[in-house]
Amino acid sequence: MNTPPTPAHERPADGSSVRIGALVPLTRPGWVEAGRHLLAGLELAVREVNDAGGIAGRTLELVVRDTAADPRRAEAAVDELAGLGVVALAGEYHSVVARAAALRADALGLPFLCSSAVLDALTDQPTRWVARLSPAQSHGWRIYADFLLDAGHSRIAVAAQPSVYWASGARILRDHLAPRGGTVIELDMSALAPTAVGDELVHHGATALLLLAGHPEPAVSIVKSVRRDRRLPEILIGAPAGQPEFAEWAALLGGDGAGIPFLRYLPERLGPLGARVGAALRERLGEAPSFVAFEGYDTIAVLAEVLRSRGADRARVAEAWPHVAVEGTRGPIRFSRTPDISLWQWAWTSVHVVDRDPEHLDRFRILHAG
Known part of the structure; x- marks a missing residue:
């Protein structure tokens, strides 16, 4: 090793x-x-x-x-x-x-x-x-789902790669959004090229696209393709797993990487x-x-x-x-036993939905607090 x-x-x-x-x-x-x-x-x-x-x-x-x-x-x-x-x-x-x-x-x-x-x-x-x-993922991603609903998004596409983690995230979103009128549309990135994601978003009438995919690829290529699609000027791109947190994201995407909400575990x-x-x-x-x-x-x-x-x-x-x-x-x-969690859990640190400020890429804006 x-x-x-x-x-x-x-x-x-x-x-x-x-x-x-x-x-x-x-x-x-x-x-x-x-x-x-x-x-x-x-x-x-x-x-x-x-x-x-x-x-x-x-x-x-x-x-x-x-x-x-x-x-x-x-x-x-x-x-x-x-x-x-x-x-x-x-x-x-x-x-x-x-x-x-x-x-x-x-x-x-x-x-x-x-x-x-x-x-x-x-x-x-x-x-x-x-x-x-x-x-726990179920805690943070439910907060993210509430943010989407509060922002007016009910038809949400997820660009997902095969993984226990991504599948779990998609299930949490679906289970939390469905009773509130939300729909989750899964795009299988093992069979779909990043350049084809825009066609799927238009076809399904999605207003938000979530990146349930690895960094830097295919996440970076998906963002570049969707940002350049003139049919999707109002589409929200989100990354609940936190890809935009790191400096490499801004270095690879520049302004295209701004305005992409993600989960961040820091207090205000x-x-x-x-x-x-x-x-x-x-x-x-x-x-x-x-x-x-x-x-x-x-x-x-x-x-x-x-x-x-x-x-x-x-x-x-x-x-x-x-x-x-x-x-x-x-x-x-402090650690406690939390329902449906099999280990000792700190419940909970601060959870915020944030994005990189398009005007100042090294700054983060808090959009929603859990």
Whole structure:
């Protein structure tokens, strides 16, 4: 596996470190930019923990493995990290990969705090080993559906690729919109070229198109094609999964990438901790940090507090989930059991529907609050 070197400040001096395994997509076909932001948040928090004395005087060490958006690779990484003696797992962005990791961690009795994946069913059965910071997909995407209805959209097309995650998103939208008079029209992007999407939108009379497709492709090509279709000047293009959050989106699409609403898990205003961490992340990344970077930081903040109070024992870490009370960058973090969610869930961080301002591409406008 391609593994980045462990930064010097995170290496144990005497072999007595407390080790946390980090699962991060760092190479294609993984969403590399999301992985880079996630890792920046994880690493910043580890550095701050160690600068403050570590875990009872022991260095906190991050052992990073690149999942590359591959579930099998993630399963192998979980096995390897368990064998290396990590006390817990952290991270992952891609939902299907996080599910594979969660199932394996549950089987091995290895605590896993998932940073950023939203798929509701990360495990098949209730588990005491897995907890999650990011909102469940059903929570966020229902908020997005309400935004669409409030904006006057009832005939909504989804340009979808085959995936458990995209299929789950389409089902959530359909189930939430149908009782309220909304219709979801599925366009199968495994059989449809991006240049043909406009014809389908016209044929079905859709007023909104949602990108349930990978980044950068085919999402970028779909946006370019639809933006240039003179038959669709008023069409709303949306991306509930958050593709426009990252700077690469604006770099690839310019003005075409503005005005595309997506889900963002940040409060309207950060508190003192969030502002301080945001400034440090900006310096580390060389660009504005995404909500994914804050998720990474909060993951380590939670695990460090658990390790300080419970010690570096896997079973005791898992037992701590219902007792967590940590001030995160985006508010107080506590875990609870949520209906139809099989793991310990932070319910909920702030959820907003935002877009990039067409007049200032580096600014975001809040369109709807959940």
